[in-house]
């Protein structure tokens with residue numbers, strides 16, 4: 001869940017597409033002329049090399065406020081819908097777990113085991129689980145020792161479920177995508193992760209999907225079907241605008257589109273709308289790849305010295321590392337953020 005950082009990157013500095021023009025005017029103008037002559041709109045047409053995206057879901061078994069209910073039958077139902085959509089789309093997914101969510105105050109250990117059984121559905125369907133810490137706290141504000149213990153505490157159930165299928169725990173995802181406020185802490189934590197056998201799972205397609213998801217769950221709980229439908233439909237429009245934006249940043253910064261890593265959450269909105277979301281990606285020329293395959297791209301080895309209060313795309317990390325301004329991401333419209341704020345009250 002990213003709600004605490006919803007204003008983290010609003011109104012970022014304007015992107016400056018002219019900086020590239022200033023450096024190599026003749027080459028860029030020539031390339032532009034050729035591109036205009038030969039190509040239809042790049043925003044809607046797949047490039048010659050097929051696009052690739054690795055799909056990841058955070059906050060398993062489910063993010064509280066974005067679900068209709070987090071009791072075990074509702075979690076199981078939500079998970080089954082997601083897994084059916086992944087199967088139909090042939091999408092291999094990595095789901096990042098907060099084991100703290102398995103243990104709910106007032107519930108028995110038997111119920112905790114039932115919640116673990118919901119996670120087992122992911123592994124049995126052929127997907128992979130990663131660690132998203134036990135309690136989803138913030139690396140930027142927690143002491144490093146405490147935070148590292150929260151990683152360790154988040155391992156045992158996930159390790160056991162993976163081991164049942166002969167797999168090992170290998171991916172870590174930072175809560176809120178916060179990587180630290182100073183580079184010493186960031187690097188120390190990364191050394192700790194590497195020492196425990198983790199690969200950091202970056203995100204390139206970060207987005208405000210959780211804003212839609214909380215408003216959507218709230219509308220459905222209130223029985224406001226027209227509002228839920230309106231939110232779900234605008235969600236697809238918004239997500240396509242995010243894809244278009246990220247593809248553009250990728251081309252501007254790297255000269256090409258890389259295999260992207262998409263961040264979503266295991267909420268009710270995605271359980272209902274992943275089929276349409278997947279269809280949007282396919283229509284843009286994407287194929288679904290495993291996270292391991294996406295991370296083989298050399299872009300993921302680029303220098304990255306970003307630290308700061310924002311949880312943002314790794315494309316933004318690389319922009320900032322190069323001394324560029326951070327390109328401003330698309331925002332949900334005001335009626336959606338208002339519905340989100342009302343749902344949070």
Ligand SMILES: [Zn+2]
Pocket residue numbers: 001002058059132136174175176
């Ligand atoms: Zn999270």
